[in-house]
Amino acid sequence: MTTGEGPRRGRGRPRTPGAEERILDAALAEYGEHGWSGFTMDAVARRAGVGKSTVYLRWSDKDALLTDAVASHGLELTAVDTGSLAGDLTQLALNLLRHFHGAAGWAALRITFDTASVDDRLGDFAEAVNEVHGRQVEQICLRAIERGEMAEDIPxxxxxxxxxxxxMVHALSERLEARADSDVEVEARARHIVAMILPGISTMPGTT
Amino acid sequence: MTTGEGPRRGRGRPRTPGAEERILDAALAEYGEHGWSGFTMDAVARRAGVGKSTVYLRWSDKDALLTDAVASHGLELTAVDTGSLAGDLTQLALNLLRHFHGAAGWAALRITFDTASVDDRLGDFAEAVNEVHGRQVEQICLRAIERGEMAEDIPxxxxxxxxxxxxMVHALSERLEARADSDVEVEARARHIVAMILPGISTMPGTT
Amino acid sequence: MTTGEGPRRGRGRPRTPGAEERILDAALAEYGEHGWSGFTMDAVARRAGVGKSTVYLRWSDKDALLTDAVASHGLELTAVDTGSLAGDLTQLALNLLRHFHGAAGWAALRITFDTASVDDRLGDFAEAVNEVHGRQVEQICLRAIERGEMAEDIPxxxxxxxxxxxxMVHALSERLEARADSDVEVEARARHIVAMILPGISTMPGTT
Amino acid sequence: MTTGEGPRRGRGRPRTPGAEERILDAALAEYGEHGWSGFTMDAVARRAGVGKSTVYLRWSDKDALLTDAVASHGLELTAVDTGSLAGDLTQLALNLLRHFHGAAGWAALRITFDTASVDDRLGDFAEAVNEVHGRQVEQICLRAIERGEMAEDIPxxxxxxxxxxxxMVHALSERLEARADSDVEVEARARHIVAMILPGISTMPGTT
DNA sequence: GCATAACCGAGACGGTACGTCTAGTCTTCGA
DNA sequence: TCGAAGACTAGACGTACCGTCTCGGTTATGC
Known part of the structure; x- marks a missing residue:
């Protein structure tokens, strides 16, 4: 996302292959363990077994690294097409619940909020996330409208x-209460959420 | 929640009355303007017209101050009883949209996410927020169930x-797109949200 | 030296009698134990069992207190008149060796050097010490000249x-080597010093 | 005496060559201008055009820096061999008078007194000074004894x-009286001092 | 005998330096 | 040419101290 996929044909020593990934992993781990205020470049470099300059050679600053670290593990939401609006939304909700529960998803969430707060810093990442995620739902809804399952006047x-x-808030609650839902609970929650909004957007009243 | 409500009967010069509030305001302002990185104790003290030691006399460190600052202005959600479930929820949604849009509410949000991530730091504040907010909806729902407006099996x-x-996510979107909804838009959005979930939780299908 | 011996006849509560002395003692003790850089007003006040304001009520600042503390115990050199130049000088040397060896004398010495270094601060104390001490030798020498024991052209x-x-240097050496001379050694050293300079100032060559 | 003469062969950026000296000079200048209180690490760093951490990378704290600063310029007494005891001593006295009159010599003196007072701090420097200086006179005296100019039983x-x-005391007097001797006066004083003690230590009575 | 006034202790106040730590840059050696 | 090491400037961190101030209380005089 940052490195620029130049064929690296030049003279001199080629970049150590594993470094990039090790650094990203280290960054994510440090961020997860210590949070934003305890996240230091030195610690990341040390954990990755790498010099600080190597890090700065690839990422311009702290934010860029963190953003990239999260992005590398944080956008793994795969679109689905189950054939029905209820199915699509339930699957999406399930994916999201699992996504935000994991370290990468949670980190992505925090970074989204952080970068959204500072105006003089580029919320590039946050916008990207926003767009990617937004498009998911858009496709689901458009398919549903085509099928006639969903009213057209719903924003x-x-x-x-x-x-x-x-x-998101469910994941937040889990963390605040130091609780971890079981698979069954997660699925139930996904179904509950969809059940709650489906009647409000569907064309046929009374469907579940 | 702040310092412990000791009647401060002791000897010695009593703490300057206005200081507490001025510092909290300054902290909130600084946080709003510069974000978490860029939030400086020196700047807060200077802005509040106060010595740094005065700040540290009352709050143990940066996090404590920020947490308190947000808490002091971040829990201003007033419960409402409009007589109907739809009215209550719409009013709540409206309050929330406005709350998260403002500096204090937004800051509270960020801090909630921050403190929820770090286990060795006390998420006292986050839990408090969680509980206060949770209780609001609980009361609304209990009233609705009593009135027979809401199904009992909804979690x-x-x-x-x-x-x-x-x-929350709407506020996030607004920020990411550097957009500010008008009052009319905010109210419309509140109604939309409620309209979406109301059929899913109400006893009478087809109601809006 | 600082207090100003006003008869303190006014109304109001009179100053606690013992306080002055206790503070001075505490100051001297603190200075002796921790040196100039570890000498704090809070510590002095605490050690004297006294509020800080009580200290500042009597001395304008740190230097004034320290100066006074040392002065109160540091100018106890008594003039002597043994009848001969050699006797007078030996007695003086003995006094000085003992003086500089003790805590108060040593502290006075340090302060003299400290205050002599800073031009914007009043070396009042240092000058006073200098003058008092200088006068001692002057008197001894004048008596010796009157008696014809000493050449007139010696500055x-x-x-x-x-x-x-x-x-002074002997005391310094003792401290540097963490050594403490016995009484006999001190007396011997005093005689040595005088023996060394006596021939150089006496009218009769070859006298000891 | 400063950093330990490690050949610094390793990797990494080598220490900026001039920095050490610039810092020491700045320290000495600051000390000379503002004295011990008023001597600020920040000011030293700023004056040397150096970051504070660079200073702390090389010296553990204020005292260490100051001590070193003085040591670097404070031990410049060169031994002399004029061929006679009187000549040697006069030259030594002259050197000393000039040494203590200068900023570095005077600072060294103060620090010697300071470090000699605090037992939990290493008087390394003070002892070094003591030894270096002591050895000077020792050599002069030993030569004089060999030549038969000086009695053997003088300590x-x-x-x-x-x-x-x-x-030392002459330099002190000069400072206390804000006086600065001319070259002629300094030389006269040196001769006076030697004249005073020479008869007391020489083998031949009556020599000057 | 009661008000007045100066003192006392405690301790909060604004300010400033301390010594530590981090960000991001720069400079060397070795691969 | 790149990577690791680590010194560099800049500046915030949280602590400690200075000298000032404001309390509640105490102890004397003087009306």
């Missing part, structure tokens, strides 16, 4: 925000 | 998470 | 400086 | 202490 962003928000 | 936490999440 | 300040310096 | 330390003390 899609509202659907996105509701589902994402629900998953 | 209330799911309702909470959905509404809060929707408001 | 008296040179005599003063030599004897004082010798005693 | 050499007494000679050292007397000459050093005389020069």
């Amino acid at each position: 899609i962003t509202a659907v996105t925000e509701t589902i994402y928000g629900a998953a | 209330i936490t799911a309702v909470t998470e959905t509404i809060y999440g929707a408001a | 008296i300040t040179a005599v003063t400086e030599t004897i004082y310096g010798a005693a | 050499i330390t007494a000679v050292t202490e007397t000459i050093y003390g005389a020069a």
